[in-house]
Amino acid sequence: MSQLKDVFGFSFGDAAESVCVPGKLKSEKGPLYYHPSRQSFLRSPLSKLLVWILFLLFVVLLFRHFSRSASVSMASFSSNSHSRVIRYGGSGWEKKVRKSAHIRRELDGISVLVTGAAGFVGTHCSIALKKRGDGVVGLDSFNDYYDPGLKQARRNLLERSGVFIVEGDINDQELLQNLFDVIAFTHVLHLAAQAGVRYAMKNPKSYVHSNVAGLISIFEAAKSASPQPAIVWASSSSVYGLNKKTPFSEFDRTDRPASLYAATKKAGEEIAHVYNNIYGLSITGLRFFTVYGPWGRPDMAYFFFTRDILRRKPITIFEGPNHSTVARDFTYIDDVVSGCLGALDTAEKSTGKNGKKQEPAQLRVFNLGNTSPVPVSDLVGILESLLMVKADRKLMKMPRNGDVPYTHANISLARTELGYNPTTDLHTGLKKFVRWYLEYYSFPKAFQKKIKRNSRGSKKTN
Numbered sequence: 001m002s003q004l005k006d007v008f009g010f011s012f013g014d015a016a017e018s019v020c021v022p023g024k025l026k027s028e029k030g031p032l033y034y035h036p037s038r039q040s041f042l043r044s045p046l047s048k049l050l051v052w053i054l055f056l057l058f059v060v061l062l063f064r065h066f067s068r069s070a071s072v073s074m075a076s077f078s079s080n081s082h083s084r085v086i087r088y089g090g091s092g093w094e095k096k097v098r099k100s101a102h103i104r105r106e107l108d109g110i111s112v113l114v115t116g117a118a119g120f121v122g123t124h125c126s127i128a129l130k131k132r133g134d135g136v137v138g139l140d141s142f143n144d145y146y147d148p149g150l151k152q153a154r155r156n157l158l159e160r161s162g163v164f165i166v167e168g169d170i171n172d173q174e175l176l177q178n179l180f181d182v183i184a185f186t187h188v189l190h191l192a193a194q195a196g197v198r199y200a201m202k203n204p205k206s207y208v209h210s211n212v213a214g215l216i217s218i219f220e221a222a223k224s225a226s227p228q229p230a231i232v233w234a235s236s237s238s239v240y241g242l243n244k245k246t247p248f249s250e251f252d253r254t255d256r257p258a259s260l261y262a263a264t265k266k267a268g269e270e271i272a273h274v275y276n277n278i279y280g281l282s283i284t285g286l287r288f289f290t291v292y293g294p295w296g297r298p299d300m301a302y303f304f305f306t307r308d309i310l311r312r313k314p315i316t317i318f319e320g321p322n323h324s325t326v327a328r329d330f331t332y333i334d335d336v337v338s339g340c341l342g343a344l345d346t347a348e349k350s351t352g353k354n355g356k357k358q359e360p361a362q363l364r365v366f367n368l369g370n371t372s373p374v375p376v377s378d379l380v381g382i383l384e385s386l387l388m389v390k391a392d393r394k395l396m397k398m399p400r401n402g403d404v405p406y407t408h409a410n411i412s413l414a415r416t417e418l419g420y421n422p423t424t425d426l427h428t429g430l431k432k433f434v435r436w437y438l439e440y441y442s443f444p445k446a447f448q449k450k451i452k453r454n455s456r457g458s459k460k461t462n
């Protein structure tokens with residue numbers, strides 16, 4: 001209102017007050033005249049008219065202003081109901097996209113569209129690619145599945161590394177087309193997804209929207225692009241479902257998912273087969289095993305356990321049947337990044353042209369795990385020793401919400417084909433996470449130092 005007041009010399013509040021409050025004398029609001037029959041001073045009809053005219057003028061200008069913005073948005077904004085109204089297109093925008101996609105590496109440099117770039121794995125991969133001289137353009141919807149402030153902080157980090165993130169939904173076909181028109185991406189690293197196993201009970205449709213429809217949208221854009229990019233995308237260890245045979249191998253069956261999340265990732269692998277078969281897209285699916293580390297996801301157990309232990313709040317540890325331990329093949333982020341880059345570097349070119357396959361194209365799936373499952377109770381033990389706080393543990397039977405009791409990756413295939421070689425044990429990885437956590441959430445410096453000193457001396461327990 002104050003800005004409008006600067007422009008028009010009055011605000012809507014002024015007009016309403018001067019016109020709509022009868023009998024209220026305001027000497028500062030223009031000429032008054034004496035009304036003999038009412039024996040009082042009233043504002044002159046002329047000045048009332050003037051106020052009305054100005055008010056109407058203001059309404060017309062306001063209307064014109066908003067209808068102009070709306071017509072711009074129709075031309076160049078996403079109209080998808082799941083995304084916010086977002087501006088893209090135009091020379092300034094294209095310049096940023098081109099700059100971000102610029103390849104600085106002379107030999108074998110690639111230009112990558114990273115979806116979910118403000119996500120946990122997306123941020124780390126984008127930075128690693130940029131660091132080695134590849135071109136990177138990010139795409140992220142910045143949805144509020146978890147703290148958007150953290151995604152924004154990751155965006156700031158990426159911007160400092162020279163990565164531009166386009167804000168938009170992977171289901172926005174027009175936006176994708178626009179991006180492929182500007183840049184001939186050699187690769188797409190498709191990490192945008194609805195994550196979380198248990199959340200699928202609460203919001204099942206979000207999994208279909210992102211993990212099925214969104215994946216198809218990416219494949220559609222890629223198959224029509226010229227040249228077609230090679231695609232590396234995030235599947236999940238959860239596709240092994242309730243398999244008993246361990247460690248999980250890529251050759252094992254994956255038709256018994258335990259959660260809707262797993263089912264949508266499994267569906268993604270089948271959809272990948274279709275696009276590879278019909279359109280000649282080169283596609284690599286990576287089955288991530290419970291990835292953790294700095295800049296991680298607050299919806300994951302290691303993250304909220306840390307928060308709750310520090311707040312002296314109880315944490316719930318799930319148990320399997322007959323009080324058996326629940327365990328995960330926790331995989332540190334740097335190892336997963338090396339696997340993602342290995343997959344990009346070994347991806348063959350897509351073979352389609354003008355939307356048609358010319359010859360058979362590469363289709364791969366790899367486990368990216370750590371090969372050493374750790375019980376969740378041990379994870380809590382490591383956090384206790386690093387944070388120097390005893391956790392208030394509550395043991396609880398694992399609810400039937402899509403969780404699986406155990407994961408363990410066989411990584412021989414990734415080792416051979418991608419040169420994947422995880423080196424970070426859970427203790428070392430959590431130590432790095434805890435240091436980041438305390439710094440990011442601005443814990444007192446003295447406390448950070450104390451924890452750091454303690455963690456230097458603390459021993460590996462796994």
Ligand SMILES: O=C(O)[C@H]1O[C@H](OP(=O)(O)OP(=O)(O)OC[C@H]2O[C@@H](n3ccc(=O)[nH]c3=O)[C@H](O)[C@@H]2O)[C@H](O)[C@@H](O)[C@H]1O
Nearest residue numbers: 195196236237238288289290300301316317318326376403
């Ligand atoms: O590998 C994957 O493909 C998936 O990994 C991750 O799923 P999960 O392995 O289930 O990780 P996470 O929720 O951190 O639970 C860890 C452990 O803590 C146990 N757990 C959990 C919560 C709790 O309150 N108590 C508890 O014991 C719980 O039973 C479990 O044993 C990603 O979130 C998912 O998006 C997907 O990428």
